[in-house]
Amino acid sequence: MAKIVAGVGTSHVPAIGAALDNGRTGEPYWKPVFAGYEKSKEWIAKLKPDVCIAVYNDHASAFSLEMFPTFGVGAGEEYPIADEGWGPRPVPPVKGHPDLAWHIIQSVVQDDFDLCICNKMAVDHGLSVPLSVMFGQPSEWPCPIIPVIVNVVVYPVPTGKRCYMLGKAIRKAVESFDKDLKVVIFGTGGMSHQLAGQRAGLINKEFDNRFLDNLVHDPAANLDITHLEYLREAGAEAIELVMWQVMRGALDDEVNEIHRFYHVPASNTAVGHIILENKKS
């Protein structure tokens, strides 16, 4: 039986990827950001997951106003790195796990979630930056990745509660897969930030830290955060935090906090990061 053993929450700020790609990680501005992931890299290298499920949002890269799915699962063999306007990031393509991905699709759709099945999809910084901060700069990623996309760009976007329930459905799907696989699930994006308008640069440390605390001790409390509250309290793009709810929903109610990191700023954004392990794993 396959099993989700741990969850990783992390921001996916594109500038973090650019800092890595351009060899700027040692600069005073960036050093504390990467220091916050040192322990995480050691943790995941030791854990050696067989597969990672990475929940992220497409930033109008594979999708556009032509089509924008609310939820989708990558079922392909391989995903190229998107050119977001400055050329693709110099990182390896992402290899998928079609067997488990199709199994998840089969199970989760039967659990009332209507997924978009994505076979051909360029992946952007939303996926590649979390891989970079967790795995560094290898010539190929150490395990297959199943991308799970969530629309947080074109409103209406799904609620945090719906995302949490999707996490539960994904967990159920993984646990009914007939091969022994150790799976880690990533929830990415956030934390507080706003990229556009006269209020750009908004950061709310209290909101972010309360969200992190709840994630560990009282995940249900985060489910009541409305879209309006995310936007008003933590900036327009803080809505990405609903994707952390997918990750949290896929874990046990009781978890151990392995690592936490919070830092302002990276570009326009508060960087948040947490690692949670299921107690019984």
Added chain:
Amino acid sequence: MPINAAYEDIPGTVVFDMDRARQGYHLNMFCMTLMKPENRVAFKANEAEYLKQFPMTEAQAKAILSRDWNAMINLGGNIYFTGKLAATDGLSFQQVAAKMSANSQEEYLQMMLAGGRSVEGNRSKSEWKNRG
């Protein structure tokens, strides 16, 4: 109007809702073409001519040509789409955010280093009434 537009009360913030997604369709789809290097070259070679391929409004085209980032957003542009235009210009998301919300790049950088823009006084349009 969207069913719940309470977010219209948030100051200095444009939510990419159904009205904006419809209004900004062609502006945003122009931005999508900038994901190809040959299109970036063609756009840079003659911006006004390139924009003629897209049935956007005059005001939208003017906002693009003058790089009025707030106007693009107010006319239905979305930051992840206009971000492709920014990248084509060699600008980062931070540089564009500074252009939209601060007097200078340095002022914005310092604000972020000091912990970012506080939510205090920035939750509701009623709090911005007395701003110049």
